[in-house]
Amino acid sequence: MTPHAPAIAGYTYGGPEVARSPLSDADFALLQRTVLFGDEDRAALRMAAEVVGPQVEDVLDVWYGFVGSSPHLVHYFAGRDGAPDAAYLGAVRRRFGQWIRDTLAADYDRRWLDYQYEVGLRHTRHKKNQTDGVAAAADVIHLRYLIAFIVPLTVTMRPFLAKGGHGPDQVERMQQAWFKAVTLTAVLWSQPYLQPQDF
């Protein structure tokens, strides 16, 4: 558990029940190189953690506003009657907020890597709906939206990063690091959708 983690239902980061990522340390390092992710980005994310930390609920308001106003996205949270499951949306929102904090604070080590695989699984038909014990009609988040979300999760962060009183260069550095971290996450969440030899 990270120091900031309150008790969040279904949040099992670092726990013994978390799935193990099949990605080797060497391939994980190469993947980080491919998204140009390095020590400067880790430092920029640490800076961003201080700026964004107090604004996490505001960030979530923007993201949930987008999902809530998009029937094709809110669909994944709907029961068989077509109505969005507010408890399900709320439970995911709490973990999503913690994901922001964890992504900004991460050491990008094996524990972090394993948890991304676990979260990826929870989007697939292997584990969707299980964590929250819900009966949503959709049994998978289609991967196309998971990858597409790189854009809204990236571009909506800039105004929040800009509120910390840093100069434009530092805001840009934090923004770029966030973009890389979000893309890296989307890559890792896609792994359980694929045959091992295709990932």
Place this chain on the structure above:
Amino acid sequence: MTPHAPAIAGYTYGGPEVARSPLSDADFALLQRTVLFGDEDRAALRMAAEVVGPQVEDVLDVWYGFVGSSPHLVHYFAGRDGAPDAAYLGAVRRRFGQWIRDTLAADYDRRWLDYQYEVGLRHTRHKKNQTDGVAAAADVIHLRYLIAFIVPLTVTMRPFLAKGGHGPDQVERMQQAWFKAVTLTAVLWSQPYLQPQDF
């Protein structure tokens, strides 16, 4: 064929042999909405086409420099002896340059969509190596690198966009539109890797 297309081996955009994308028009429209892609982005890409058009070979030099200096990426172009296949690299490079022009000029219509599915297929074990009749040892481009490439393809474009004499706001608008178009492309190229019900 687009007006700018010279004769490029294996480049079949708009041709009768191109695969058909299984994505419906309605789902394609929703996907564009999810990456926040709209008319302003199309206009910004048209502007970018004028700026980047004369610099395509320079952009490719940067991208191929990155691939060439990364053994884990040049690997996909290597024969069974481990040596990179220069003819294969060159053939892909010519189509990659055309992809830049097409992405900047696209109407994002069915013809464009179908060709993205075709190009996606050429990265999978269904069609890799066939277009160029090569015997590369790798029979698939691992999807993790295809998604990860959103970052280098996006961030390396900015200096080229900045060379057209436009103000910072317009450069930023072109950069954002390019980011969205690259992400949209990565999503579509991932489709043939997946079971239809998971995409």
